[in-house]
Amino acid sequence: MTPDQLLTRPGAALPTLRGAVAGLPPYVPGRRSAGMDIAALASNESHYEPLPAAAAAVSAAAGTMNRYPDSAAVELRERLAGHLGVTAEEVAVGPGSVGVLQQIITGLCDAGDEVIFAWRSFEAYPILVELAGARPVRIPLDDAEGHDLEGMAAAVTDRTKVILLCTPNNPTGVPISHDRIETFLRAVRSDILVVIDEAYVEYAEAGSGPDSMALYRRYPNVCILRTFSKAYGLAGLRVGYAVAAPDIAEGLRRTAVPFSVSALAQKAAITSLDAGEEMEARVAAVRQERARMAEQLEAQGWKLQPSQGNFLWIRADESLRARLVDAFDAAGVMVRAYQGDGVRITVADPASNDRVLRLLEAHAASTIA
Numbered sequence: 001m002t003p004d005q006l007l008t009r010p011g012a013a014l015p016t017l018r019g020a021v022a023g024l025p026p027y028v029p030g031r032r033s034a035g036m037d038i039a040a041l042a043s044n045e046s047h048y049e050p051l052p053a054a055a056a057a058v059s060a061a062a063g064t065m066n067r068y069p070d071s072a073a074v075e076l077r078e079r080l081a082g083h084l085g086v087t088a089e090e091v092a093v094g095p096g097s098v099g100v101l102q103q104i105i106t107g108l109c110d111a112g113d114e115v116i117f118a119w120r121s122f123e124a125y126p127i128l129v130e131l132a133g134a135r136p137v138r139i140p141l142d143d144a145e146g147h148d149l150e151g152m153a154a155a156v157t158d159r160t161k162v163i164l165l166c167t168p169n170n171p172t173g174v175p176i177s178h179d180r181i182e183t184f185l186r187a188v189r190s191d192i193l194v195v196i197d198e199a200y201v202e203y204a205e206a207g208s209g210p211d212s213m214a215l216y217r218r219y220p221n222v223c224i225l226r227t228f229s230k231a232y233g234l235a236g237l238r239v240g241y242a243v244a245a246p247d248i249a250e251g252l253r254r255t256a257v258p259f260s261v262s263a264l265a266q267k268a269a270i271t272s273l274d275a276g277e278e279m280e281a282r283v284a285a286v287r288q289e290r291a292r293m294a295e296q297l298e299a300q301g302w303k304l305q306p307s308q309g310n311f312l313w314i315r316a317d318e319s320l321r322a323r324l325v326d327a328f329d330a331a332g333v334m335v336r337a338y339q340g341d342g343v344r345i346t347v348a349d350p351a352s353n354d355r356v357l358r359l360l361e362a363h364a365a366s367t368i369a
């Protein structure tokens with residue numbers, strides 16, 4: 001546009017973003033590029049095609065897209081409630097569990113309130129907290145790449161409204177044990193909502209993480225956050241949910257953007273709950289690949305913490321990170337790199353995983369030995 005097309009007066013003020021928005025850390029999406037032989041291992045998606053029953057449900061529902069969806073998602077909430085042994089009043093759904101988490105933070109935090117989470121953890125956490133005008137409080141991970149729950153409990157102040165626990169943690173894959181969370185819940189004030197983000201719970205070995213439903217039943221300030229995006233393979237449809245005390249869940253439903261979970265997403269999620277066995281078989285295959293990769297990487301000389309997610313975490317200083325990113329980029333293998341911290345690689349099909357193993361082997365020889 002040339003200056004003479006501008007119709008504002010010279011020097012007139014223009015719209016500005018709120019400070020909280022202007023200062024936001026940008027959300028960095030997984031790298032993706034069109035082209036041959038790209039391995040998409042940057043976003044922890046399922047590499048499987050959608051479950052056939054879910055794809056069929058979406059096709060059938062496509063004929064109703066001139067209509068708004070059920071804004072209360074009654075059928076999905078009832079099915080989830082039956083699945084989890086709670087009431088539909090205790091379930092809130094949203095556009096991905098990130099959408100639900102935004103409802104949680106905007107529903108509970110006033111400007112200046114504090115939200116405590118581990119760092120490094122899920123990149124969306126600081127963004128959602130700052131967007132709400134609340135203050136992110138990051139507690140560094142411990143030496144074993146896990147949550148420092150003592151440090152998190154010690155960081156509680158009068159302004160703390162929400163604490164986020166991510167198990168298994170994205171990006172490190174380290175779970176938080178049931179007993180440690182229970183000890184933590186006894187130590188923190190009961191008016192703080194403790195959100196247990198279990199986006200990868202299906203990939204975790206039984207007993208490695210918490211029995212979160214048992215914790216929820218005993219501690220009404222617990223909120224469980226889950227998603228259909230990962231093991232269920234519905235990342236592109238955007239549907240996740242929270243289980244929380246009825247008044248909190250009701251509040252989350254009220255803060256939701258109306259109709260944010262489409263009818264297609266609702267139908268696909270309902271159908272997916274019936275396809276648990278198929279999902280389990282896929283998850284078992286990913287777990288097996290995860291174990292195979294971890295074993296080979298250890299043999300190559302890499303030091304890894306056991307991951308309970310569908311991804312592996314390579315701790316790397318800046319120089320190693322930069323070299324790995326270059327090598328992966330050149331090979332068309334898309335992974336997620338975190339400045340100063342390391343690289344996260346999604347476990348996928350055996351052929352893609354083999355590419356990762358070969359790339360890392362070349363680097364193990366030059367960086368570790």
Ligand SMILES: *Cc1c(COP(=O)(O)O)cnc(C)c1O
Pocket residue numbers: 044095096097098099122166170197199226227228229230235238239240
């Ligand atoms: C992927 C992920 C989610 C899920 O995001 P959706 O919005 O449900 O797609 C939530 N939490 C963590 C830690 C994740 O890694």
